[in-house]
Amino acid sequence: MAKPRVKDIKILADTKYLKMYDAEYVNKNGDDRNWSIASRKDLNTVKDRFFNGKEDKIDAVIIVATHVEENKLVVIKQFRIPLNDYVYELPAGLVDSGEEFEDTVRRELKEETGLDLVEIDYDNTKDKAYVSTGMTDESVAVVYCTCTGKMSKDYLEADEDIEVMLLSKEEAKELIKSDKKIDVKTLLSIQKFLCES
DSSP: OOOOOOEEHHHEOSSSSOEEEEEEEEESOOEEEEEEEEEEOOOOHHHHHHHHOOOOOOOEEEEEEEETTTEEEEEEEETTTEEEEEEEEEEEEEEEEOHHHHHHHHHHHHHHHHOOEEEEOOOEEEHHHHHTTTTBBEEEEEEEEEEEEEOOOOOOTOOOOEEEEEOOHHHHHHHHHSOOOOOOHHHHHHHHHHHOO
16 A cells, blocks of 8 residues: 555636635555645645645634633634524634734734734644645644733624624633534634633
């Protein structure tokens, strides 16, 4: 048996924020196969990573923020088109071209919540992790930080329908026990928040 390897990548669909690729690959038994990949990266970047071993940049940040004065976890409830419903999430956003992830954290935290970044906890922050590897190559920085200020909807973009909340440990327990839709990254972050003393 050999290691699986990708032979070629072709574009299936190309939109502003998302691309769909067909990866032709050989499986461990030597059989030719195809796999569909959703990506935020352009074809040249994907091919450079697959065939030239080049490291790519992260696509987005996930913000695990604790409000300093309230000692509560910042969570948002956002309308998401793929679910046609609201889902509980963490503040997050795409990294703009040429932007460092710390700048993205500051910008997205303000935009989605109205809150101001105080400090990033680099000891707990992971600067590159993958979201759903069976479907996408999307990578994110999972950023633990503190914030301050008052929640506001004044900075939301037109397509963002977000309600911001600060969860106490008791409220966080109630949320994960409920039947409400919750993003897996948010669920894991809430569980970590509940384990902290």
